[in-house]
Amino acid sequence: MDAQNMVVRWYRNDPFGLVHRYSTSQNDTEEQRPEYQGRTEFLKENIIRGHVALRIHPIQPSDGGEYACFFENSTYYNEATFQVLVTVSGMAPHIHIESGNRRDIKLTCTSAGWYPEPELQWRDHQGLNLAPVSETKTVEENGMFHVKSSLTVDKSSTANVSCVVRNLILNVEKEVHVSMADALFLEDYTWIVWLAVILIFLAISAAICLLILRARKAKEWIKLLEKDGMEFARKYAENVTLDPDTAHPYPQVGEDKRSVKRGDILQELPKNKQQFDDLVCVLGQQIFSKGKHYWEVNVKNTMQWTLGICKNSICRQGEIMVSSETGFWTLCLSRSNNYQALANPRVILHIEEPLEIIGIFLDYEAGSVSFYNVTNKSHIYTYKQCFTEALRPYFYPGPLSSDQHGHTLTIEHLSCLEKPGRKCLCY
Template sequence: MGGKKSDLPALGPPVGMQPFCVNLRTLLLLVLLLQEGAGQFHVIGPRAPVIALVGEEAVLSCQLSPSMDAQNMEVRWYRNEPFGLLYHYSTSQNYMEGLRPEYQGRTEFLKENITKGHVALRIHPIQPSDGGEYACFFESSIYYNKAQFQVLVAGSGMVPHIHIEPGNRRVIKLTCTSTGWYPEPEVQWKDHQGLHLAPTSETKTIVENGLFHVESSLTVDKSSRAEFSCVVRNLILGVEKGVHVSMADALFPEDCPWPVGLAIIFSLLAVVTIISVQLVCARKNKGKKERKKKWEIAFICEKLEDNRKLHEELGLAFARGFAENVTLDPETAHPYLEVAEDKKSVKAKKNLQEIPISSQQFDNLVCVLGKQIFSKGRHYWEVSVERKVRWTLGICKDSVCRRGEITVSPETGFWTLCLKRCNDYQALASSPITLHFEEPPEIIGIFLDYEAGRLSFYNVNNLSHIYTYRNCFTEDLRPYFYPGPLYNGQNEDPLTIL
């Protein structure tokens, strides 16, 4: 709710000339009513709750309506509960006094469009405690107003794991565990028909980082040969991760017929006999044979290493035979991205770009897609990431969601490789996989074999294989590019398709 900073003075009736007095009073009242609206404004914040991912960043955007210059205004961001000041800007100055200590060093004021009344506060990294009600407050010399909105913090945890342990003679205990979830997730057990099963016990605890660790147990009959699955679900993100176990495969059958039992026993005896004979022979020829064996093992190991490197080099050489002239599709680009005229490079900008709004455009994920659509065959392209401190590359389904907060993972239709921060390389699989390089890659090769269900990444600098996704592709796919945000003058170089 807005208000005037000071009341306007009351007007007294003029003296004398009564017929003219009525007209003059009416005129002054009209002027007063016009003046009351001058300088007033509304503050528009996020219309829907902002979904912020744990460990990532959230941008809390607010703007004035009608559009006006806010350089000489005071702008503040508050948390309503618990109450506290997050950021304070006043007439081109940033004030650090009185801020909540847990936000110091984690906030950045984005004022590139402040002359149009559009500003934002970036919070990074997001912590579980950041969820709640927020307000952004604007104050001019004569008026003030604010907007309130909600931030929902969410975290998608690890793929669950099922541990099998025997109970008594009749039952087996299945224990499903997973960690890294926020808020408290939902855990479900299902049988092979998809019917929900009631757990024997279930605990959900908050660990040191503020995220939830879940543990749920199910007791099943030992004679069962059915399949059971454990699914952990984040209701805010609409993301679920599951694992299943087949009791027939997991357990050695107890009711084994005696002929089968005898066959197993004789097989074990035969193996023991062969091993014994080999040990005796080995002892007789210990001297010369051992020296020869060591030389042979060293030779084989050397050849295996050579073959591995040769396979990787041949793999890249094979992939390059399917090189594509990949270009960028500006209609899919987020407004903070600038796509070059030749559509071969993209980089982040400080200001929103004046580009037409398109239904193909991402409104939150700061990325752009390739123009090409792949539904079959083999395709290869290379991207320069030299001097970049953050980037993500790969493919995604053409049908991926392009509105709101999006988790980049195979579950949502993305298969990517990224540099999150200095030397923190990851394959963004269902559970992110940390990758290690002897030397940081400057050129990434990407090879899609659609029918084989493989997406491979290569370090072109040393001709080495990085990582391969294996998936059954059934939809149209497009190249995916995320050049990363600007960081204090860093990351200004573009991602360039070679």
């Protein structure tokens, strides 16, 4: 009969308690047992014909037991009881082979995820049961059973052995076979496995040693940069000059193209694609795509300067962020009067005395740009980068000073020494 307006209840009889209640076309779970909260769903697609169902999901081993279903209204009452069996067929068993004594081989069969407690049997090639030497069945945290059984087999046997785990409710079994001939073969060649493990270990150890040596060489290279780097770099002195065609309209480039300062008047310069229209800077005329190159810049009494190199392909129109991520590898004196390497993130440099002359050394193949304090011949900072594009010297002369005159950045005159015909290793 139509049960739309009836009260439908499901109870557990052992232990007793409400599983789900449906009343006045709504679900009422106020008195529901805690272990069923959020896991029950009332199915009422055919309730007009008096057919309803309760779905429990996810199912748990503890859900097995006796249930009762009640239909009730003011003139009708009926109930039904039924038994729910929860069962799970677990994973296929696995056999582990290990050497026993000189005469025996030990086989251990394991499988997990069974409910209720399964049956485990060892069988020979004729299907006859074999007696295990040990067997354990344990209940895991999820309520499922884990089984483990061991069997000892004489090494003279060459027949197959099977481990079978059975679900007694469903009468379903899962089985694994092992060939004794294969087991003996594996045992005979165990020494080969150990030899392979030892060789792999030695190979890994050799690789680690090589990495340590490479790291030590890299540290030695850094020490060279810090100790003797400037003397080495000066062997690659370049006659660097400025390229007025790249200059923003504010910076004023000297006639000898070796000095630049920030002017207070926006110059009327011919428009060209090489010129920066927002970033107040100028590039060097030299374009470097290989080799080693060194130049020095006098920054004495100059405010907020930035020096270094940048990619020749840098977009020169619009707002540009000066950073190693955008293709600039530079050193600067910031507005807050501290020295910084404009990496990402920025690196604050602790320099005791104001810098007056800065040496810049580019080793293209080594992928490094190093900065030196020429006054005391000390190393300041080094960028490490794999260069793939042409590079150019970069100059930002800073803002106007308080007396409305920009201080000047000047490229020092250096005598180019004979350049060695060797390349430095890039660690």
